[in-house]
Amino acid sequence: xxxxxxxxxxxxxxxxxxxxxxxxxxxxxxxxxxxxxxxxxxxxxxxxxxxxxxxxxxxxxxxxxxxxxxxxxxxxxxxxxxxxxxxxxxxxxxxxxxxxxxxxxxxxxxxxxxxxxxxxxxxxxxxxxxxxxxxxxxxxxxxxxxxxxxxxxxxxxxxxxxxxxxxxxxxxxxxxxxxxxxxxxxxxxxxxxxxxxxxxxxxxxxxxxxxxxxxxxxxxxxxxxxxxxxxxxxxxxxxxxxxxxxxxxxxxxxxxxxxxxxxxxxxxxxxxxxxxxxxxxxxxxxxxxxxxxxxxxxxxxxxxxxxxxxxxxxxxxxxxxxxxxxxxxxxxxxxxxxxxxxxxxxxxxxxxxxxxxxxxxxxxxxxxxxxxxxxxxxxxxxxxxxxxxxxxxxxxxxxxxxxxxxxxxxxxxxxxxxxxxxxxxxxxxxxxxxxxxxxxxxxxxxxxxxxxxxxxxxxxxxxxxxxxxxxxxxxxxxxxxxxxxxxxxxxxxxxxxxxxxxxxxxxxxxxxxxxxxxxxxxxxxxxxxxxxxxxxxxxxxxxxxxxx
Ligand code: ATP
Ligand code: MG
Ligand code: MG
Numbered sequence: 001x002x003x004x005x006x007x008x009x010x011x012x013x014x015x016x017x018x019x020x021x022x023x024x025x026x027x028x029x030x031x032x033x034x035x036x037x038x039x040x041x042x043x044x045x046x047x048x049x050x051x052x053x054x055x056x057x058x059x060x061x062x063x064x065x066x067x068x069x070x071x072x073x074x075x076x077x078x079x080x081x082x083x084x085x086x087x088x089x090x091x092x093x094x095x096x097x098x099x100x101x102x103x104x105x106x107x108x109x110x111x112x113x114x115x116x117x118x119x120x121x122x123x124x125x126x127x128x129x130x131x132x133x134x135x136x137x138x139x140x141x142x143x144x145x146x147x148x149x150x151x152x153x154x155x156x157x158x159x160x161x162x163x164x165x166x167x168x169x170x171x172x173x174x175x176x177x178x179x180x181x182x183x184x185x186x187x188x189x190x191x192x193x194x195x196x197x198x199x200x201x202x203x204x205x206x207x208x209x210x211x212x213x214x215x216x217x218x219x220x221x222x223x224x225x226x227x228x229x230x231x232x233x234x235x236x237x238x239x240x241x242x243x244x245x246x247x248x249x250x251x252x253x254x255x256x257x258x259x260x261x262x263x264x265x266x267x268x269x270x271x272x273x274x275x276x277x278x279x280x281x282x283x284x285x286x287x288x289x290x291x292x293x294x295x296x297x298x299x300x301x302x303x304x305x306x307x308x309x310x311x312x313x314x315x316x317x318x319x320x321x322x323x324x325x326x327x328x329x330x331x332x333x334x335x336x337x338x339x340x341x342x343x344x345x346x347x348x349x350x351x352x353x354x355x356x357x358x359x360x361x362x363x364x365x366x367x368x369x370x371x372x373x374x375x376x377x378x379x380x381x382x383x384x385x386x387x388x389x390x391x392x393x394x395x396x397x398x399x400x401x402x403x404x405x406x407x408x409x410x411x412x413x414x415x416x417x418x419x420x421x422x423x424x425x426x427x428x429x430x431x432x433x434x435x436x437x438x439x440x441x442x443x444x445x446x447x448x449x450x451x452x453x454x455x456x457x458x459x460x461x462x463x464x465x466x467x468x469x470x471x472x473x474x475x476x477x478x479x480x481x482x483x484x485x486x487x488x489x490x491x492x493x494x495x496x497x498x499x500x501x502x503x504x505x506x507x508x509x510x511x512x513x514x515x516x517x518x519x520x521x522x523x524x525x526x527x528x529x530x531x532x533x534x535x536x537x538x539x540x541x542x543x544x545x546x547x548x
Pocket of ligand 3: 032
């Protein structure tokens with residue numbers, strides 16, 4: 001399904017607005033600030049912000065920061081930057097789950113007073129065992145029937161810090177025999193003597209996700225709380241709290257998460273890749289993180305197109321990484337200025353071109369877009385072409401250079417190969433060519449056809465630049481299926497080479513992306529480049545060259 005067409009969530013929302021069930025719509029994107037955002041989060045961001053835009057509502061950015069031990073301010077800032085980079089704006093609608101701690105606490109007391117919550121003092125192990133299994137009902141805790149007074153007193157003392165971590169929890173009193181294990185008296189609060197990145201040391205009891213999330217949605221007036229399918233079985237609990245507290249009830253809607261081939265998306269695994277130096281950091285250009293993709297040169301518009309193209313449904317599905325790469329290619333094909341860079345040089349001396357002369361040839365920055373303007377390319381009697389653009393004994397369909405054959409130099413003349421020079425080992429080290437000097441910007445006067453066009457750089461003017469060629473980080477389609485996902489790492493995912501670039505490329509901006517004609521798309525690395533000394537990341541190849 002395409003987002004420009006219909007998806008089931010869009011249908012629910014437009015029905016709710018049409019029937020008057022909702023007057024306006026509010027969605028939210030609720031990341032936990034315990035890591036950097038990845039391409040899976042992008043799907044959720046595009047969906048939530050996209051729906052709000054489409055239906056004239058709002059999308060909130062909410063930091064789901066109820067777990068003090070894993071969260072850091074560094075991640076909060078990075079997440080904000082990533083959402084903005086993707087092209088979305090939460091305006092004044094920025095929230096933190098931790099700002100609801102007071103209200104959540106008051107509501108917990110209300111549930112205790114109603115006899116709907118109790119303090120359990122079983123060990124964690126007993127609690128786990130007594131929760132039962134899919135086939136066995138749970139066993140009630142011996143503390144389940146504590147009086148309201150005793151529960152209020154214990155919960156108050158939990159909050160005051162009288163008890164060590166793990167000694168008590170507050171549980172909702174629902175149904176120990178429910179076929180849905182989430183309803184077997186789920187924990188609402190646990191004791192954690194931990195410093196929180198925002199609330200500091202104010203609290204030593206922290207709400208569980210299932211207790212905090214729906215109430216947070218309710219406080220913010222979220223109408224449609226869109227989450228991934230793993231939470232489907234939590235929906236009865238989500239609804240239970242809202243009903244028992246008798247507060248505004250958002251509707252939870254689940255969709256299938258994005259699974260991308262050759263990629264892992266669990267934050268735990270991404271963190272492991274960083275910590276164990278399998279990559280250079282969260283922003284390594286091979287990472288599926290938004291910071292990584294940005295550094296690699298993926299345009300945000302390409303990621304948005306990707307999220308539209310894959311659609312939103314309820315059936316678990318795998319998307320091939322090539323779908324994302326195609327979106328990047330399509331976008332860059334339209335926007336990236338063209339440049340000439342030779343990666344594996346073979347020297348050519350043009351015998352009939354005056355030695356010592358330099359000519360500035362005008363070259364279009366984009367063949368389909370005259371508004372992109374032109375640049376000047378220096379040309380002289382010595383140039384480099386790609387070694388692969390010459391063959392000594394070429395087959396008929398090889399439209400590049402061979403002995404006695406002609407080829408057009410992109411933005412320059414047609415040349416013919418007159419002589420092949422070898423070293424002592426017999427390897428070709430140079431070609432002697434002659435140029436048809438009457439072919440600049442026009443076809444040969446005698447009507448002969450020259451099919452091939454190759455790129456080149458002036459040997460006297462070209463500048464060496466560092467080229468980082470990236471490939472897929474994993475060589476297995478589903479790295480998560482391996483016993484240890486690290487064995488699926490692609491040992492050839494990173495390779496540094498040198499290229500010879502047209503001189504103007506030395507003075508371009510950090511983060512700028514180009515098509516090196518006939519080679520691929522490359523972006524100036526924003527971290528490791530120096531003024532006048534760019535490092536180029538290969539963003540994507542011109543074609544899908546991955547071999548399964
Ligand atoms: P992890 O389990 O790796 O920690 P998470 O899903 O818990 O990841 P959150 O920060 O809680 O990460 O996610 C924020 C939002 O992004 C959630 O609403 C979640 O549903 C959504 N999201 C995360 N991963 C994906 C994915 N692969 N596809 C679609 N949405 C996703
Ligand atoms: Mg998580
Ligand atoms: Mg989560």
